[in-house]
Amino acid sequence: MISHDLLIVGGGLAGLAAAMSADPKLKVAVISKVHPLRSHSVAAQGGINAALGNHPNGKDDAWEKHAFDTIKGSDYLADQDAAELLCQKAVPLMYELDHWGVPFSRFPGGVIAQRPFGGAGFPRTCYAADRTGQVILHTLYEQAVRRNVTFLDEWLVANLVVGDGKCLGLVAYELGSGKIHPLPAKAVIFATGGYGRVYLRSSNAYINLGGGIGMAYRAGVPLKDMEFVQFHPTTLYGKNILITEGARGEGGYLINNEGRRFMEDYAPKAMELAPRDIVARAIQREIDKGNGFENQYVHLDLRPLGREKIEKRLPAIQEICLRFASLDPVDTPIPIQPAQHYSMGGIDVDKYGASPIEGFYAAGECACVSVHGANRLGGNSLLEAVVFGKIAGEAASAFVKTGSFPDKPQKGVAEEAQRFFSKVKSLRERDTGENVFKLLDKLKLLMSDKVGIFRKGKDLQEALEGVTELKEESKRAFIFGSCDRYCQELVVLTEFDYMLDVAEAIIVAALAREETRGSHYRTDFPVRDDNNWLKHTLLTWTEKGPEITYRPVKVDKYQPQERKY
Amino acid sequence: MxxxxxxxxxxxxxxxxxxxxxxxxxxxxxxxxxxxxxxxxxxxxxxxxxxxxxxxxxxxxxxxxxxxxxxxxxxxxxxxxxxxxxxxxxxxxxxxxxxxxxxxDMEPFWAAYREIQPYLQPEGDVPEKGHRVEEKKMEKVFQYITCVLCACCYSSCPVASRDGRYLGPAALAKLFRFISDPRDSRPYAALKKVDSPAGAWGCDTVFRCNVVCPKSVRPADGIEGLRRKLVAEKTKRIFKRKP
Missing domain, CATH: 3.10.20.30 (Beta-grasp domain)
Structure with missing residues (x-):
């Protein structure tokens, strides 16, 4: 059994940033169920926010203004000290990423280019055309190769092992060999990303099942603010592939079937560049009112940009449209609809990435610090992943060097590995039962149907019942055939139980929060209620279901006010 | 249908x-x-x-x-x-x-990738206000950053198929991406590794890689660029020796 000082789970932006900042003298490994370059960070397009003030209209920008926009955008649910930390760190981080090799687009004079994004007072989103996630992920991976970081590619983590409130390590399934490994570690960082594929319509990669969030929850770490699910306003109709907010930042219009820029009815000042929750709701309302096309989508019109700007600033969007919708945005509007995109909520951590379980950390989308509160601004997710990935790497390293550790972590981890092994064995021995892929499809339908952009108590109650049924059905799931190596059925089966817990957490938190805030819109409670609900939801796993507690939001400088855009 | x-x-x-x-x-x-x-x-x-x-x-x-x-x-x-x-x-x-x-098994592909030192090697510490690089000077780089390292080019390459030592189109194009980057300062010695039949000179110029690349990277352009660079550096050195 190999023991590690620090295991980082996930090879996207947060995981790689953690690996870069971890103390190189420690025994560290990055575990990922896919090769790190296949992580979902690669799909981020529009950019990463930092108040550099490089844009001609952004000279007066400052990190404090970025922090204010983030807090206002969060509908005042962000912890203000954490949001300030994020925005303050953003500026030097851009120069560091530049130095590591990120090929940012540039303004005349050679400085990093910036574009307008939703909910931002100034154009402060740094970008590399519309491939910002791809180039940052590749750059971090390159630098990790330079540092000789150890990678365990195509290993699925199946369990987080905790004993007496301390992290003991992990159990993992190695896809290539089919073996199950106990992996004791002094500290663990989860950077496992979001749960987008709990929904039918999601911009996320197929691999974003959210197992990591569920695993931490099962191991006793609370989940925070799970009711806040971001729906991206503009995903390609049919495939739900992301069409970056940068497309609107560069001057694209949203048009309904009357040919009108309907955002003037919803956010007359910010128009298409209102925050995502507002734009997504506006689009869904237009569709519901019959102002969409085929009752399914509206148009994102990039024709005002012209060919040159589209080809230079949005080449990947053009490629996606040509390839996946057989249209050229230079001369045809893009059919778009909202789809699940991001999870504001996640594993409860503080601004050092530390969870209540000693030695267990989380960063990036799987974590909730919280800097995004009830609604994340575009361009803040890549930023959060790198900033808090780095912080978690440092904090976990410091913990490894100074913390106290359980005597025999190997024993607990080995027992858990044995339990997982037996479970897999029994799944294989069964020769009939439920097909997990079908169960997953049912869950996705249920979540998209009942826990979408507009929510109401009755739907949420039904969703909860649906998940309870699925939990029963999943007990009868089995592995078809004799699949041991590269068994993706086992991957999905392992994650599916966690997904059910995650879905339940989203629903229970959404049902309890009887107000409307940010992305959480209750048609039966359509106003924000600061007197009762300016607080974080915390869910703890118990045998009987989630146990809810609340924690006050850290408000220091900015008193909540009405959000107007 | x-x-x-x-x-x-x-x-x-x-x-x-x-x-x-x-x-x-x-x-x-x-x-x-x-x-x-x-x-x-x-x-x-x-x-x-x-x-x-x-x-x-x-x-x-x-x-x-x-x-x-x-x-x-x-x-x-x-x-x-x-x-x-x-x-x-x-x-x-x-x-x-x-x-x-x-x-x-992608390992031979990743091994070739690691071989070329696939990371920017800038001089000194992070500049206080970041690097100043005109967009124009980055244009050569932009062609190559769309590469997703899918190995389609490597798989299509007749040289890679007969000679396991050949680094292949993606790795060589990646190297060209870095040496074309105005922020990079790797020494000429770093290029010497590819001054060989396993490197830039191995390409048969049949351009299968350009044809199959799903991201229109045109890796063979990068290989050609490496060759030009190697020749130019050598020429420069010859003239330096005899002033």
Missing amino acids: NMHSTFRILRFDPKKDKKPYFQEYRHQPKPKDSILEALKDIRNEQDPSLAFRYSCREAVCGSCGMVINGQIDLACRIQVESLQSDLIVVEPLPNLEIQKDLFV
């Missing part, structure tokens, strides 16, 4: 099977389904043991390179309908060992 198609998929588990074999599945793809979506449906509905890599489904993660009716491409970006055939033959990427079904 929209009739049942036959998917003839190469299956192989080197731990169990003596040799690869084709297995046929009847499947009716939904309109506009990609090959990847069809494969997933076949796996989910008919045969969960069928193994293939996937992630983003939008041609940006580089997971799902394979051979589809004889053409190397990413399965997610090929529409079933576009093949205009009711027989669809799917095979793993060539030039790489099969691990299981459509999973191939």
